[in-house]
Amino acid sequence: MWKTRIVALLFVALGVLLGWYVFHSEKTESNPFHLGLDLSGGSYLVYKADVSAISEGEVRDSMDALRDVIERRINAFGVAEPNVNTETHSLGIDGTEERLIVELPGVTDLDEAVRMIGQTPLLEFKVEAPSADREAIQAQIDDLLSVQVSKADIQDGTLTIGGDGIDFAKIQELQNELYLNTDLTGKYLDKAQLQFTQAGIKNGGGLQAEPIIALSFDREGSELFESLTRENVGKTIAIYLDGSIISAPVVNDVISGGQAVISGNFTIDEAKTLVGRLNSGALPIPIELISTNTVGPTLGQDAVNAGVYAGIVGLILVSVILILWYRLPGLIAVVALGIYTAIMLWMFKFIPVTLTSAGITGFIISIGIAVDANILIFERMKEELKAGNTLYNAVKVGFTRAWASIRDANISSIISAIFLFWFGTALIKGFALVFGLGIIVSMFTAITVTRFFLLSLTKREGTSGAITRFLYQNGFNK
């Protein structure tokens, strides 16, 4: 008897401990729940990869390479816990389709997400146009920049330029004509590296190391760069990134060995991002966006709040019904349910399970199944009491008899969960995982835990008084 009581107490302690851990790790955010994109907010993008140009044997490798490139691009933008996966989808008779799935938690701006992934940095090296042309272009720019300003244009301390103002787009266009395209592009880049200039005296006399980007070309690129520098000694070579000029250093001498440096007054973060993007390079396979799902941060948070609220209300109502109808065993079932909830929540953190709205539904349904196991047991106990068994025997036999029902019913539910997990899409998988897990854990709490509790409270010998019998009976039965 005391052994049973000790075990029962240990179960309570386990429940309290896990419950406390869940609460504490949530409050201090040391190990919060992993929420799916539908709850935390974020973007979910599905790309179709065009592998028609790739021989069948190389599809896998190319897809892996594609995933790596995309992953590097996203990492360069500092998204927390992005998830990039490739999947082969069967389209029935239409054959298969290779897909790239990108999950970006916290990125709720779809424009930004799409840009982040689709962006291929375009690195170009350009040489000066013939000097006569340059002068003509420069003159036009100067012309555009010179604007007549009179005192009347200043009102309330703000200067407003009359007419159409300065046509900056046109100036930009003209500036680009100052340089001519060459064959040397980012295609020949071997790698880019973030470096710092030697700390020197900068503006204002402060000592500061400036971030620069060191480029190394591959062999072909090195040769191109060497000939470019040879032809342009004393002139500038402009480095363009995504169509805009980053820097235009003067070539002092022929550079062989394929090393170049871009210094463009970058901040450290800018330089880091740029290095990441340059290194990630071009996509090995063309991709096309076929499906997106973006959930704003408030929508997800509302869903979590409402879900937690509904869960608590539901649990309280179930507890009230159980205690009113089943009395002492009902109270025990409620304690077991509490332990069940604590174990499940802890497992969500421990495994960890990514919780989606479908997963939470699976959890709620599994609560129903956990309660069902106890109801089956208590109904059986009631029958045994009616048949004239002592309380202790009624409890023991009740458990044995109910076991076959609970086992078969739960096995069939587990079979459902396994098949759903096997055949289902991501959403259905999330449901099936939590549902299956819930059934297994509930078998432990609703049977083992409840059993220890009931046995530890039931006298083994002798007859029990009217009050005790009342506590164990239920409903309106005598």
Place this chain on the structure above:
Amino acid sequence: MFIIKYRKFFIGFSALLVLASIIVVSVRGLDYGIEFTGGSVLEVSYDERPDIDLVHTSLAEAGFPDMLVQPFGDNGYVVKTQSLSEEQRQQLVSAMSVGDRELSIERFNSIGPSVGRELRTKSLYALIAVSLGIIFFVAYAFRHVAKPVSSWRYGIVAVIALLHDIIIPVGILTLIGTEIDTLYVVGLLSILGLSVNDTIVVFDRIRENLSTNQEKKIAEAFPTTVGMAINQTMTRSIFTSLTLIVVLVALYVAGPVATQTLSLVLLLGMIVGTYSSIFLASPLLTLLGGNKTK
């Protein structure tokens, strides 16, 4: 014994409901959401919701005439369209910002047609796989009770009850015009699990009563045994359903808007499922097994 006595009435009633549901579904058709058909849904909220006519006008000007725009939540609208490209999406979003109202995008979901098709086939496969799995498991679990009804029949009856529990809620939901989204499917799949769970508990009691009778050498008509089992498990069936219904009502009333359809599907499934485990599955078993005395 009441239920077994009038079993033909109860089975007929179920058959009628299933038939009615099938007619409703075939007449009205299933209202697949964009997850299945492909398409886009944009959900926006404003600091103050503009008039719906203004939104329609603005959309028409931007080249989106006759869009399906519905109010959503306290201050938002939902727009449903065919699948949009990234460029079209941006146009749609800017067309939705009417006047100087502050707009924020709550959700944007765009599904290509192939993704939708795949979801439909996968859901169907899952349903078939679960049904087969259950038939085999039940046949195995009841292998020792080959008389008077072969154990395969238990499995088949369980699946008939299961289809019943899915078809009737689908019929009702189609009647009230609920759109099928992924959570709807998840709801149907949960009904699968719960329905079987429920049916098996009654079957298990039949199995137990049969073996007790055998031990005690009691000759009892099979329908009587089944009737006993139904009575014995009745309180449990009702109580289990009640606790789940309470949780589901809480989820429906207080829960997230996103899972309201889901709770509705589950609620209907629970009610129909409880009915079928008491009034359909076991009576059907006696009908298949005949009135033979064991």
